[in-house]
Amino acid sequence: MTTPGQISKGCTQTPVLRERGQHEVFCGLTSIIWLHRMMPDSFFLVVGSRTCAHLLQSAAGVMIFAEPRFGTAILEETDLAGMSDAQDEIDREVDRLLSRRADIRRLFLVGSCPSEVIKLDLAKAAERLNARYAPKIRVLNFTGSGIETTFTQGEDSCLAAMVAAMPSSDTAGLVIAGGLPDVVQDQMLDLLDRIGVKDVRLLPNRSSDEEFGIGPNTHVAFVQPFLGETYDILVRRGAHPVSAPFPFGEQGTTAWLKAIASRFGISSDHVDAVTEPARLRARKAVAQASEPLDGKRVFLLPDSQLEVPLARFLSRECGMELVEVGTPYLHRDLVGCDLAQIADCPTLSEGQDVEKQLDRVRAARPDLTVCGLGLANPLEAEGLATKWAIELVFSPIHFYEQAGDLAGLFARPLRRRAMLQVAAE
Amino acid sequence: MKLSVWTYEGPPHVGAMRVATAMNGLHYVLHAPQGDTYADLLFTMIERRNHRPPVTYTTFQARDLGSDTAKLFRDACQAAYERFKPQAMIVGASCTAELIQDDPGGLGAALGLPIPVIPLELPSYQRKENFGADETFLQIVRTLAKPTDRSARVSCNLIGPTALGFRHRDDITEITALLNDMGVEVNVTAPYGATPADITRLGAAHFNVLMYPETGESACRWMERTLDQPYTRTIPIGVGATKDFVEEVAALTGCIPRLDTDRLRLPWYSASVDSTYLTGKRVFIFGDGTHVATATRIAREEMGFEVVGIGCFNREMARPIRALAKDIGVEALISDDYLEVEGRISNLAPELILGTQMERHIGKRLGIPCAVISAPVHVQDFPARYSPQMGVEGANVIFDTWVHPLVMGLEEHLLHMFREDPEFNDAAGPSHHAHGAKQVSDAPDPIGAQIIWLDEAERELRKVPFFVRGKARRNTEAFAEARGDSQISVETLYEAKAHYAR
Ligand code: SF4
Numbered sequence: 027m028t029t030p031g032q033i034s035k036g037c038t039q040t041p042v043l044r045e046r047g048q049h050e051v052f053c054g055l056t057s058i059i060w061l062h063r064m065m066p067d068s069f070f071l072v073v074g075s076r077t078c079a080h081l082l083q084s085a086a087g088v089m090i091f092a093e094p095r096f097g098t099a100i101l102e103e104t105d106l107a108g109m110s111d112a113q114d115e116i117d118r119e120v121d122r123l124l125s126r127r128a129d130i131r132r133l134f135l136v137g138s139c140p141s142e143v144i145k146l147d148l149a150k151a152a153e154r155l156n157a158r159y160a161p162k163i164r165v166l167n168f169t170g171s172g173i174e175t176t177f178t179q180g181e182d183s184c185l186a187a188m189v190a191a192m193p194s195s196d197t198a199g200l201v202i203a204g205g206l207p208d209v210v211q212d213q214m215l216d217l218l219d220r221i222g223v224k225d226v227r228l229l230p231n232r233s234s235d236e237e238f239g240i241g242p243n244t245h246v247a248f249v250q251p252f253l254g255e256t257y258d259i260l261v262r263r264g265a266h267p268v269s270a271p272f273p274f275g276e277q278g279t280t281a282w283l284k285a286i287a288s289r290f291g292i293s294s295d296h297v298d299a300v301t302e303p304a305r306l307r308a309r310k311a312v313a314q315a316s317e318p319l320d321g322k323r324v325f326l327l328p329d330s331q332l333e334v335p336l337a338r339f340l341s342r343e344c345g346m347e348l349v350e351v352g353t354p355y356l357h358r359d360l361v362g363c364d365l366a367q368i369a370d371c372p373t374l375s376e377g378q379d380v381e382k383q384l385d386r387v388r389a390a391r392p393d394l395t396v397c398g399l400g401l402a403n404p405l406e407a408e409g410l411a412t413k414w415a416i417e418l419v420f421s422p423i424h425f426y427e428q429a430g431d432l433a434g435l436f437a438r439p440l441r442r443r444a445m446l447q448v449a450a451e
Numbered sequence: 452m453k454l455s456v457w458t459y460e461g462p463p464h465v466g467a468m469r470v471a472t473a474m475n476g477l478h479y480v481l482h483a484p485q486g487d488t489y490a491d492l493l494f495t496m497i498e499r500r501n502h503r504p505p506v507t508y509t510t511f512q513a514r515d516l517g518s519d520t521a522k523l524f525r526d527a528c529q530a531a532y533e534r535f536k537p538q539a540m541i542v543g544a545s546c547t548a549e550l551i552q553d554d555p556g557g558l559g560a561a562l563g564l565p566i567p568v569i570p571l572e573l574p575s576y577q578r579k580e581n582f583g584a585d586e587t588f589l590q591i592v593r594t595l596a597k598p599t600d601r602s603a604r605v606s607c608n609l610i611g612p613t614a615l616g617f618r619h620r621d622d623i624t625e626i627t628a629l630l631n632d633m634g635v636e637v638n639v640t641a642p643y644g645a646t647p648a649d650i651t652r653l654g655a656a657h658f659n660v661l662m663y664p665e666t667g668e669s670a671c672r673w674m675e676r677t678l679d680q681p682y683t684r685t686i687p688i689g690v691g692a693t694k695d696f697v698e699e700v701a702a703l704t705g706c707i708p709r710l711d712t713d714r715l716r717l718p719w720y721s722a723s724v725d726s727t728y729l730t731g732k733r734v735f736i737f738g739d740g741t742h743v744a745t746a747t748r749i750a751r752e753e754m755g756f757e758v759v760g761i762g763c764f765n766r767e768m769a770r771p772i773r774a775l776a777k778d779i780g781v782e783a784l785i786s787d788d789y790l791e792v793e794g795r796i797s798n799l800a801p802e803l804i805l806g807t808q809m810e811r812h813i814g815k816r817l818g819i820p821c822a823v824i825s826a827p828v829h830v831q832d833f834p835a836r837y838s839p840q841m842g843v844e845g846a847n848v849i850f851d852t853w854v855h856p857l858v859m860g861l862e863e864h865l866l867h868m869f870r871e872d873p874e875f876n877d878a879a880g881p882s883h884h885a886h887g888a889k890q891v892s893d894a895p896d897p898i899g900a901q902i903i904w905l906d907e908a909e910r911e912l913r914k915v916p917f918f919v920r921g922k923a924r925r926n927t928e929a930f931a932e933a934r935g936d937s938q939i940s941v942e943t944l945y946e947a948k949a950h951y952a953r
Contacts, residue, residue, distance in 0.1 A: 048527070049510045053486020073452075075546035075575060080461040081489045099452045103576045106550070115452035123454060139484045139547035142513070172486025173513040173547070209914045303942065311949040381534060400491030400503065407501030427945050 036366040040374045042356060047379025050400055051329060051354055053172030054180025055138065056085045060420065061181055062095045064205040067131040067233050069123065070096040072170065073116065073148060074138030085416075095130075097123070101140055112144075116151045120165075130163060131234045134184065137169040164234055166191055176354045178252035178330045178419065181205060185229055186255040189263065195239020199225035200286065201265065203257075204250030207422045214249070214273075214425055220300045221283060222292050229256075240265055247286050249273060249424060251364075252331035254357040271363045272335035275343040275429045276308035281363070304426040311430025316344035318440040319433065322393035325386075328352040328378050329398050329415035334361040336396070336418065338368050344433050349392045350375060352383065394440060407450070411439045457789045457809060459764035459827055463573035464545045465490050466583025469666070470591070471541060472504040472614035476646040477591070478537035480528045482520070482548035482555045485510040497830050498615055507531040511548075521553045525562060532564050539595065539647035540564070541587060543571035567647070569594045579787075581665040581739070581765050584613055588642055589669040595647055598678055599654040605704050606636040608656040610674075610682070611667025612643035617742065617826040619643055621839035622662060626687065629842045630660070633697065633706050654678045658703050662686070662841070664741050665765060687841045688745035689849070690717055690753055710843070717846040721754060729755055729854070735801040736761045737784070737792055737810055738825025740768020742840075744775055746805050746824045749849060751779065760784065760799050762792065764807075793817075803857060808832075820856035824849075902931050904939045911941045926951050 055078055058070045072078050079098035086094075099119045105112045116135070124130060133155070135148045148167040155165040168187040170180040185203060200223055206214065211228065218226050227238045244265040248257065251272055261267060270285035271278045280301065287297045298305075324346045326333040333353040340346040350373040358365070375383070380401075387395055387410065395405055395412045402412040413436055423432040460466075464481060471479040472494050481487070488508050494500045509527045511520045528542065542559035556570025569590050573583050609626060612619035620643075627637050638656035639649045653674065659682035661671045671682040681703055687696035694710060701708035720726060734756045736746050740763040750756040762784030763772045769785040776783035784795050793813045796804060804814045804821040808829040814821035823832060824840075839845040904912070915923045923944075930947035931939050 047510075048488075048508055049485035050488050050491070051485055052489050053484065055486065056489075071454075076455075076458065076460075076462040076579065077464075077487060077546045077575070079455045079458050080465065081486060083457055084489055084493060094456060097454050097456045100455050101452060101576060103574075105452050106576060112452070119452055119454050139486070140550060143516070143547055143550045171513075172484035173511065173516065176485060209911075212914075304945075307945060307949040381530075398492070399496050400488060401495070403495040403499060403501055404503045427948065430949060 037368040037371045037374060038358075038362060038365045040365075040371055043373055043375040045375060045377045045379040045382065047382060049176070049354070049378045050327075050380040050398055051378070052085060052177040052398070053081065053139075054170035054175030054177065054183060055081055055136065055172075056177050057170065057180030057184065058082060058096045058136065059086050060205060061184055061230065065132060065230050065232060066095075067129065068095060068134060069127060069130045069132070070134045070136055071120065071123065072096070072098040072136040072138055073141045073146060074098050074101065074136075075140045076100055078138045078140075095127075101144075106144060112146050113151055113154075116148075117155065120155055124159070124163065133159075133163055133165045134187075135165065135167040136180075136184075137167065137171055137174075139171045139173045142169065142171050142173060164191070176331075178250070178332075179255075179354075181250070182253045182255045185253060186259050188230065189240060189256060189259045192237070192263075193239040194263070195241045196243050197225075197239060197241070198243040199227060199238075199245070200290070201227045201229055201238075201240070201244055201246045201260075203229045203246055203248050203253055203260070205230055206249055206424060210422045210424050210428060213427055217283060217301070217304075217425065218286070221287055221297055223286060223290055245286075245289055247282070248360060250332075251335050251357070251360050252355075254355065254360060257357070257359055267359070269359075269363055271338060271367060272332075272361075273424050274335055274432060275339040276305055276312060276426060277343055277367075278335065278339060278364075279308070279425050279429070280305060285363075301426070308426040308429040312343055312433045315430045315433035315437055318437045318444070319394075320345035321347065322440065323347045323349050323390070324394045324396065324436075325349040325390060325392040326351045326353075327383060327387075327395065327397040327401065327415070328354045328375070329396070330419050331355060331357075332415075332418055333396070334368075335364045337371065338364040339432065340436065341368055341370075343429075344436070346394075346436075348372070349390045350383075350386060352376075352378065354378070394436060396436075411443055413439050455788075459787045459789075459807065459809065460580035461490070461493075462546055462575050463578050463580060463583025463586070464543060464571075464575065465493070466580040466585070466666070467541065467543060467571055467573060467587040468494070468504055468506055469580070469584045469613040469615050470587045470642045471506060472500065473612065473642040474505075474645050474647070476538040476648070477505060478531055478535050478540045479504075479506045480524070480531050480540060480542045480555070480559065481506055481508050481545055482524050482543070482553060483508045483510070483545035484512070484547050487545050487547075494614055497828060498833055499830075500614070504614075505535065505537070509548075516551065520548075520551055521558055524553055524555055524558050528559055528562055528564070528568075532562075532566070537566065537647075539567040539569060539591070541569045541571055541591065543573055544575075546575035549575050567594055579765075581767065584666040585669045588613075588667060589673055591642070591647070591650060592653065592670045593673055593677075595650040596653040596674065596678065597651060599652065601657055602636065602638060602655045604636055605634065605706060606638040606656045607700075608638050608653050608659045608674075608680075609640040609643075610659050610661050610671050611663035611665070612640065613663075613666050614643070615826070615828055616643075616663065616666070617739075617824075617828055617832055618838060618840045618845075619663070620833075621837050622841040622845065624837070625839040625842035625844055626660065626662065629687070629693075629697070629710070630700065632711055633700060633704075633709050635700060635704060635706060654680070656680060658682060658700075660700075665739050665767070686741055686745050688742070688845060689749040690715065690846045691748060692745055693842050693846065712843060715843045715846060717753060717850045720847075720850050726755075726854075729857070732756045732803055732857070733759045733799075733801045734803045734805055735759055735796055735799055736824070737763065737796075737804070737806040739763055739765050740772050742825035743768075743772060747775060747779065749846075750805065753846070754850075754853065756803070759801050760795060762786065762795070764792075789813075803853070805853065822853045822856050824852075902928050902937060902939060905941075908939045908941050908944050911944055923948070 152165045152167040168183040242264040247268040270282045273279040273282040337351040348371045352375040542555045559568040674680045685696040687693040764787040773783045805824045811821045927947040
């Protein structure tokens with residue numbers, strides 16, 4: 027076995043199967059479900075259709091709030107007829123919203139397929155509203171439309187819009203890009219602090235008061251692999267990305283920390299010394315939790331773009347054999363290090379033709395299929411164990427203390443099948 | 452433009468999906484962007500269907516818009532036909548495709564497939580899910596159903612049940628048995644479980660039973676006009692309504708009105724002294740028009756409640772609901788604005804809400820118990836057990852369901868997912884009753900009394916979801932004790948977590 031830091035080609039040269047057919051993936055609006063929780067002072071106003079509102083509601087799954095911090099301004103027949111008043115309508119809805127929600131400091135106008143097809147200019151709307159509400163409220167726009175974005179790309183497009191609006195700065199420091207659950211974020215900050223990395227900034231930040239600048243002395247480490255556009259704009263603004271595998275599992279986390287440490291002149295030995303207990307713990311937890319996964323075959327359908335880093339974790343740390351790794355987009359800048367550490371991946375696919383891909387799943391009969399919610403139960407009914415991918419986006423899975431949980435998420439469907447003694451018909 | 456936070460109904464193409472998914476041998480080709488595939492999960496997750504909905508989405512992207520989205524549509528139709536070999540296809544556009552005006556109906560027809568290709572015109576920016584289901588089923592029926600000889604024995608069609616319907620699965624069983632008891636056979640149930648071939652046989656029935664006007668009324672009207680089939684107006688939900696339904700069927704068919712009430716328990720349960728406390732309970736009723744109207748009658752005549760307000764979210768039912776409200780001297784609320792419904796409930800301060808999953812959440816916030824009587828549905832509305840709303844067993848189920856929140860206060864929820872949001876916190880608790888909610892204690896066990904939790908560890912522990920926090924605390928203490936530690940740090944907490952990792 028190669029060590030995590032070792033340079034090898036892994037699967038970087040594997041030919042990519044590119045498919046274009048029916049995509050069975052959510053659109054970027056879905057990201058709002060977790061983004062609004064990571065930015066408690068923000069409201070996400072989708073300008074779209076009843077379908078968009080229904081998607082958000084269905085993806086949220088439960089309806090708990092009196093008024094969540096997201097909503098849909100539903101376009102009506104009258105808005106479609108003449109464009110001039112659509113901008114006025116946005117102003118009216120925003121005024122009404124902001125007068126009711128005094129707690130809002132950041133407002134995101136989110137584009138959808140209908141708003142883009144009718145060429146409703148949300149950038150213009152954001153600019154106008156910004157002029158009206160600054161400095162109390164910051165108004166930005168991004169797209170979550172299904173014709174431009176899939177699932178997690180909504181976060182990418184949101185963060186890219188935030189980066190574009192950031193001031194320039196020469197201050198040296200590290201920016202961590204990618205949303206994380208609080209508990210994981212705290213652990214990460216603690217790890218970085220103990221290693222000796224100071225002045226860490228977070229994107230997205232929890233509050234607009236924590237605003238910071240970007241410039242040639244900014245270093246960026248990514249904790250989510252789906253941030254291609256954010257990556258590009260950060261690089262354009264002079265920031266220096268840290269390439270590393272993603273911090274999943276013990277090996278991923280260690281490699282990620284070491285890559286950052288080395289950027290700041292901190293030795294790898296120091297990282298080892300500081301993280302030793304956590305590494306041991308993580309290794310033990312993964313070993314325990316991944317027992318049912320060892321030697322099993324896994325097929326990942328394209329969903330969240332977490333697929334490549336997870337495939338690395340599953341193959342390198344949990345002993346799984348990869349059948350196919352599918353991803354909506356393959357950003358080599360971001361997942362190159364993970365790809366390099368995957369020793370063997372027979373099929374690497376980008377895009378999707380869901381019917382053909384399901385034919386491949388049926389032919390391969392993997393022990394575990396990682397897929398979206400629309401496909402999970404139908405595959406289970408065909409006798410195939412599945413793990414729904416959306417849980418991987420909502421659950422704390424990064425860094426050492428979650429390494430065992432991450433393996434456990436994949437192991438649970440297999441453990442469950444082993445336990446059940448009554449067959450489903 | 453209208454700001455919407457939660458919606459009672461999806462877009463009309465979701466209604467069309469409810470029809471397509473309910474049927475067998477029918478395929479729906481929907482011109483739509485990839486994100487619209489989310490609708491599959493409504494069926495596979497909420498209803499736990501073990502098959503994907505029979506829907507092919509063209510999933511066009513921005514880059515296709517400049518080129519040829521019409522070709523994408525044609526290719527998708529052709530591929531769907533070849534792969535699924537359906538008996539008939541329905542074709543249409545979602546909201547986005549409606550804007551690009553590719554004319555799926557025309558494109559589908561031009562393919563010259565050897566099966567009926569039925570075009571759907573569902574105006575996404577004007578209408579909603581129930582309309583979509585009703586209109587889709589009408590189009591299928593008017594394309595496929597033909598006049599035929601009536602069956603030798605008295606028979607009827609059950610019209611209106613769809614996928615994702617509120618207890619449709621069990622209502623079909625109940626009503627089929629009830630009709631069989633009267634000597635009436637069911638010719639075809641549709642859309643639920645029907646094939647396009649079955650639809651061609653609809654005309655053999657002597658009459659139609661309109662189970663759900665929301666999704667079946669247009670088709671029943673059409674069949675009345677074109678196939679000369681009368682249809683029933685009474686929705687057999689509740690004891691009184693079920694008896695009226697039996698009378699109505701008898702009048703239509705000349706059969707003897709017969710209802711087996713051996714298993715009917717609602718009247719006695721309601722009369723028994725234990726139910727005295729239900730007397731005059733103030734209830735607010737909200738949902739789809741059909742379920743609200745039937746629930747209003749049950750509440751007043753069979754449970755002895757006082758109905759303080761009613762309303763429905765589907766505008767198509769505004770007229771009958773307004774008339775009913777006038778009859779019983781309350782104001783009707785016709786709205787699909789969730790905040791407006793919440794406002795009304797909070798003004799009326801009822802003691803019980805009979806509503807949808809939306810009102811269940813309103814009730815939770817306001818501390819008012821709620822029983823669910825209508826779509827929009829939730830995974831809980833598809834129980835494993837038999838639990839119809841219609842007929843004799845339906846009445847029993849309704850008695851239990853309505854009384855349950857009053858007695859116990861329901862509850863469980865995925866609170867943990869949202870527990871850190873400013874709008875919500877642990878203290879609201881897992882109970883349906885916001886007031887007097889009891890927290891499951893996660894206080895230290897006596898065994899851990901000598902072990903000290905350091906502040907930081909205590910804070911970390913609070914990040915653990917409340918329903919497993921007690922267990923996490925006990926495990927950590929047991930772990931620390933076994934190691935002979937006297938203090939628990941964050942480190943200990945995670946050591947213990949790793950130790951117990953499964
Ligand atoms: S795919 Fe487009 S129309 Fe559909 S929900 Fe997403 S943004 Fe809205």
